[in-house]
Amino acid sequence: MNTIQTLIDAMTQGSIYALMAVGIGLVFGVLRLVNFAYGQLVMAGAYTLALTNGWNPALSIVTCFAVVIGLTMTMEVAAFRPLRNASPATMLVATFAISFLLQSIASLKFGILGRTVGTLTGLNRPIGDGRLLVRWVSIVAIVVAVIALAALVLLLNKTSLGLHMRAAAADFRTARLLGVRANLVISFAVLLSGVLAATVAVILTAGTPYVTSDYALRDTILVLVGVVVGGLDRLWSATLGGFAIGFATGALGGFLPSIGDWPFTSGVYLDSAVFGLVILVLLVRPDGLFVPRGRQTVERV
């Protein structure tokens, strides 16, 4: 029973991280920009949900999407666009700055004590008679992730905008020389990443309702590590990488004893165990865990 429960929890964590990985991977694909501030988009969504606690849940969620998408597009216009021809290092440092800026703003505006989201607390209830502690939010997270990923696959494979995005991700210059509109494709990718961030905010706050200014920061770092380990130059390998690190974190957290001294106490040594695995993977498969051998295009380590 316990094993099943842990595996479902790990799947949940993996699904949420996969969504974040897609959000980061989409923008990387067209801009070659690693958005470190992605977690702060989720944080902004979480605060929006917390501040609209008394509202009708549907209205609260719509507001969350509006705020996160608005913030994402502001980021695109104010930061990404002026830096489009800058080096990847410059862009990464810029997103670091945005990340800390948004965290500081949140601390100043909402205090350091944090807020609690009550929008979808019903999802926190266990399914069934309570012997198996599977929460509704676990199922919702997995289902939403599957639907969102399926929709994205359809969009990328069946529409001309999706085709343009795939072409732009593989070779942006040639895509422009064929008449693909760079601004449109980039804005659309950034927009999608915002939609995914808002989705993650809604799911994450249902399971972890206590929102502080560093909300989703640790998740973002883990997802970034996951997409690098998976392989950042392909959307599907980045997504699998995100899922894998989420799954590993969830599973290790469940299987490792929560009390005792050795070998790895969950909570205390969880990060050590996860990053130990990451180092191992990078040593064995430096091209990315899910990238076919001999197909490296992006330097990772």
Place this chain on the structure above:
Amino acid sequence: MTAILELDGLEVRYGAVPAVRKLSFQVGKGEIVGLIGPNGAGKSTTLHAILGLVPAHAGEIRFEGRSIRGRSPEAVVRSGIALVPEGRRIYAHLTVEENLRLGLAGRRSRDLESLERDFEWVYELFPIVQEFARRHAGTLSGGQQQQLAIARALVARPDVLLLDEPSLGLAPQLVDVVFQALAAIRERGVTVLLVEQRAQRTVAFADRTYVLSNGELSTTLGPGDAGDTDRLIAAYFGR
């Protein structure tokens, strides 16, 4: 002759190094114009400047009488100029059909009937593009990829087609295929600006061939000069 594409005193620099100097020439509607010269003469740079990939330091680039200098590459392409890039630039992981559909990004007309006709024509010109539609483009041979690259540019239904060394690295019989296709493209009324290394063949084939040397226009040759090897060599090496 009405010029459809016109360069007027074009200058392009990479940093302080001039790559194209005071280059002026005209391409008339429906013509095939060649652009030849040794490596580093500025042929590709000229194409890149027309397409807005590199900024023009001075001079004008006019398409159908209007200046297109300073426009973004996608804006230039969408106004009716298509490129067959050097090295083909096929998307290896996309299917042949998807590669072809990417060419539609530069197409202005959304009329489905003319679209179908254009696809039929392109398939007739390059049967392998239809035959291997579902294959990944990376599995095609170099010659087949070149045919796909030309087909991809043609479905945009351009008024002017720019080709950057389309015969590079191809076996002789495939070079024939490319030049036959160019003849068919001219019959359709598409204007062609052809950058090539195969000097003799280009001079014989084009209505007019400009020879570039050190970023400057050194000579203009006609089809009659193709047999005159000495003159060709002299023009090519700027002597």
